[in-house]
Amino acid sequence: MVSISVVVPIYNAIRTLPSHLGAIARLNPMPLEILLVDNGSTDGTLALLHDFTRDHSSFGMKVLEEPRRGAAAARNAGFQAAKGDVIAFIDSDCAPEPTWLSHISEPLRDPRVGAVAGRVVAAPPASIMELFSALYTLQLPDRPARSRRWTPWEGGYVTANFAVRRSLLMGLNGIDENTVGGTGAGSDYELCARVYAADFEIVYVPEAIVFHHHRTTLPGMVRQAFDYGESHAYLISRKLTGGLWVDLPMRPFSWKGCPVHAWLDLASADKKVLSVMVLAILYGPALVLLIPYAVWLVVITNRRAMRFGSTVTLSGSVALAGLLLVKSFAMTAGRWWGSVKYGALCL
Numbered sequence: 001m002v003s004i005s006v007v008v009p010i011y012n013a014i015r016t017l018p019s020h021l022g023a024i025a026r027l028n029p030m031p032l033e034i035l036l037v038d039n040g041s042t043d044g045t046l047a048l049l050h051d052f053t054r055d056h057s058s059f060g061m062k063v064l065e066e067p068r069r070g071a072a073a074a075r076n077a078g079f080q081a082a083k084g085d086v087i088a089f090i091d092s093d094c095a096p097e098p099t100w101l102s103h104i105s106e107p108l109r110d111p112r113v114g115a116v117a118g119r120v121v122a123a124p125p126a127s128i129m130e131l132f133s134a135l136y137t138l139q140l141p142d143r144p145a146r147s148r149r150w151t152p153w154e155g156g157y158v159t160a161n162f163a164v165r166r167s168l169l170m171g172l173n174g175i176d177e178n179t180v181g182g183t184g185a186g187s188d189y190e191l192c193a194r195v196y197a198a199d200f201e202i203v204y205v206p207e208a209i210v211f212h213h214h215r216t217t218l219p220g221m222v223r224q225a226f227d228y229g230e231s232h233a234y235l236i237s238r239k240l241t242g243g244l245w246v247d248l249p250m251r252p253f254s255w256k257g258c259p260v261h262a263w264l265d266l267a268s269a270d271k272k273v274l275s276v277m278v279l280a281i282l283y284g285p286a287l288v289l290l291i292p293y294a295v296w297l298v299v300i301t302n303r304r305a306m307r308f309g310s311t312v313t314l315s316g317s318v319a320l321a322g323l324l325l326v327k328s329f330a331m332t333a334g335r336w337w338g339s340v341k342y343g344a345l346c347l
Contacts, residue, residue: 002084002085002086002105002108003031003032003083003084003085003086004031004032004084004085004086004087004088004101004104004105004163005031005032005033005034005035005078005079005082005083005084005086005087005088005166006024006031006033006034006035006088006090006101007035007037007075007078007079007082007087007088007089007090008020008024008034008035008036008037008078008089008090008091008092009037009039009071009074009075009078009089009091009092010036010037010038010039010041010045010049010074010092011038011039011040011041011045011071011074011092012041012042012043012045013041013043013045013092013093014041014043014044014045014048015093015213015216016092016093016213017045017048017049017052017092018048019095019123019213020092020093020094020095021052022095023095023096023097023098023211024059024096025056025059026098027096027098027100027101028098028099028102029101029102030059030060030101031060031084031088031101032060032083032084033060033061033062033082033083033084034059034060034061034062035062035064035078035081035082036049036053036061036062036063036064037064037065037066037074037075037077037078038063038064038065038066038074039066039069039070039071039073039074040065040066040067040069046063046065049063050063062081064077064078064081068177070177070184071091071159071184071187072175072176072177072179072184072187073177073184075089075159075174075175076174076175076177079166079169079174079175080174082166084166085165085166085167086104086105086108086163086164086165086166087163087164087165087166087169088101088104088162088163089159089160089161089162089163089164090160090161090210091159091160091212093212093213093214094120094160094161094210094211094212094213095123095210095211095213096161096209096210096211097209097210097211099207100118100208100209100210103118103205103207103208104116104118104163104205104208105163106205107203107205108163108165110203112200112201113200113201113202113203114164114165114168114195114198114200114201114202115157115162115163115164115165115168115192115195115200115202115203116162116163116164116202116203116204116205116208117157117158117161117162117163117202117203117204117205117208118161118162118163118204118205118206118207118208118209118210119140119142119161119204119205119206119207119208119209119210120138120140120158120160120161120209120210120212121209121210121211121212122134122137122138122211122212122214122308123211123212123213123214125214125310126216127216128312128316128319128320128323129214129215129216129217129218129221129323130213130214130215130216131305131308131310131312131316131320132221132319132320132323132324132327133214133215133221134214134308135301135304135305135308135320136324136327137214137215138158138160138212140204140206141204141206142206143206144203144204144205144206145203145204146201146202146203146204147192147196147201147202147203147204148196148201149196150189150192150193150196150235150239151240151243151245151254152232152235152236152245152263153245153252153254155192155193155196155202156188156189156192157188157189157192157202157204158188159175159187159188159191160210160212161208161209161210162188164191164195168195168198168200171198172191172194172195172198175187175190175191176190176191179231179234180227180230180231180234180338185224185227185228185230185231186227186228186230186231186232186234186235189231189235189239190234190235190238190239193235193239218323218326221323221326221327221330222326222327222330225327225328225330225331225334226330226331226333226334226337227334228331228334229330229331229332229333229334229335229336229337229338229346230334230335230337230338230341231334231338232263232334232335232338232346233263233334233335233337233338233339233341233342233344233346234338234341234342234344236261236262236263236342236344236345236346237261237342237343237344238342240261242256242257242258242259242260242261243255243256243257243258243261243262244256244258244260244262244264245262245263245264246263246264246266247264247265247266247267247268248266248267249266249267249272260345261343261344261345261346262344262345262346263335263344263345263346263347264345264346264347265332265335265347268328268331268332269297269324269325269328270325270328270329270332271328271332272293273290273293273325276289276290276293294321297321297324297325298314298317298318298320298321299317301317301320301321301324302317302320305317305320332347335347
């Protein structure tokens, strides 16, 4: 097996660190080293890291401190200090299964494979907010895939569960720290695009599982959705030479020869609400259409929760529908802002 360095960017993660570190300690096989990169935490995280590494000195754990803010900067600090042939990134709110690294390493026997992505599964939610995030965030398939290019609809994987050859990452000058004002949002998809541009493939392995603890607060979810939306415009402007990509309610449509950089999501919940409101300006009674649409949102969010294995009350289903609207409006706002900022049409 190739030698693997695990790199974990960490910021104020006192809530999720115990389960994360416990899962890391149960990995089999163990990696060459585990680099825990604190990014300026103020909640006792750093002390917990030092205590844990002292008590588990045989595990090859090392605590690093990176003052430059942002997960991308922390990941770069970890990879630059790493010694393994492969850098396996995982977030501090994720807990890997014991066999995580064995699944990650297998595809890298193929020299055409530059990186491997694994599946991110929601940890059991403890609140409506966490349940909503579990239902509508990081929805990855359960079938393997082999990708050779990035587009708005394919080839993008998250660094919460992502391994890349160290030599390749060095040749790419690490992770882009400038996406979305240095927040790191979109840096994972941006890295995927550069891996493909370097003529490597990315293999998605659904058996390489980490369990993810999602956002627990409404402001955190809104901020994340806005940043993701802005990153979409950044990626369109930087990583596509042209093309029109349209998400429609029934099926997507693309025109790769279009000279305009454009990604239009016309299927999101907020766009449907806005469409009814525009129609109501022309014909006032059309506003009543918002009532059946609201009922439909409650029904579909409840069905999704049931498929996830959660029983939700009527008030809970209403809350889920409301959160879906809030998230979609926040993401569209981020896309609008990114379109102005980066000169790409992304709505």
